[in-house]
Amino acid sequence: MIIDNPYEPKLPRNMSFGWHIAVLGANMSDSLDKELKSIGLSINQWPTLFALWEEDGLTQTELTSRCNTAHYTTTRLLDSLEKMGLVERQPHPTSRRAHLVYLTEKGRNLEEEAVTKARAVNAKFLSSLSKKEQEQVASLILKMTTAPPV
Amino acid sequence: MIIDNPYEPKLPRNMSFGWHIAVLGANMSDSLDKELKSIGLSINQWPTLFALWEEDGLTQTELTSRCNTAHYTTTRLLDSLEKMGLVERQPHPTSRRAHLVYLTEKGRNLEEEAVTKARAVNAKFLSSLSKKEQEQVASLILKMTTAPPV
DNA sequence: TATTGTTATACTCTATAACTATA
DNA sequence: TATAGTTATAGAGTATAACAATA
Secondary structure (H helix, E strand, O other), rough: OOOOOOOOOHHHHHHHHHHHHHHHHHHHHHHHHHHHHHHOHHHHHHHHHHHHHOOOOHHHHHHHHHHHHHHHHHHHHHHHHHHOEEEEEEOOOOOOEEEEOOOOOOHHHHHHHHHHHHHHHHHHHHOOOOOOHHHHHHHHHHHHHHHHEE | OOOOOOOOOOOHHHHHHHHHHHHHHHHHHHHHHHHHOOOOOOOOHHHHHHHHHHHEEEHHHHHHHHHHHOHHHHHHHHHHHHHHHOOEEOOOOHHHHHHHEEHHHHHHHHHHHHHHHHHHHHOOOOOOOOOOHHHHHHHHHHHHOOOOOO
């Protein structure tokens, strides 16, 4: 069965574009998960830690929104990260019901190693493309994700 | 935190390439799942049905390998598809332990509608790109997925 | 009355492994 | 002994909704 949409070139077994993206995303996630395990982290913690490495002192609600997860997921993720000594919940200066989430020294120190591993995974999956093609695909995917469909 | 890898252009909140692919894949899957629900199907059934639309009369083991799932998953998927009257397990001509899986008339008739929906989802997610860019990203992703990393 | 965050519960998915029947 | 397929069961992940505390 051939999807003859002009935006769908011939694909192996003619699977559709979205299917390829989904499988690729799952494979990249699995690969990063395995890498992160070696430093005691998991893929579930990645978006939260990534957001905090970029900027900490966020409320849980703000973290929830940046990580595109559910609020009850954030609660449990922070529980585990706190138990591991990577983050701390501090009282909010003006609201007594909100918390501010900060990285600990230990949590901050993991950034370099984790990001190195993420880069390696990206490079591995991009390795069949030329440098120019790698830049192209990254910028096209960026364009797709930053201007999402209504 | 900026990933200054040359293959990682500036991304929103500087999330990494793999993360964008994973989120995009999940969003496209969710979107197709919603579309398929309207004709009584789910995203879990998509790869199996897609493979059968391309070629039926496969053994369960062959289906398992083409869909990149687990054998016990195939068993349950086929149970549900059979209950819905979309596929049939037939005895294998030479081996009494293997089955051949065939689409029913009803299952075959769903192809056009389902593929139309999948195309619409792909088009929706690609809509922020020009036609040329759409072709580019599809062919680059194809290149990545057909020459997977070791 | 709405917001921040936690918890209980149920439901879906997936993984492991034991099982049958064949080869 | 290996293969095709099924089933039982446990675990992880996710969703719903109720809840307490605060605004």
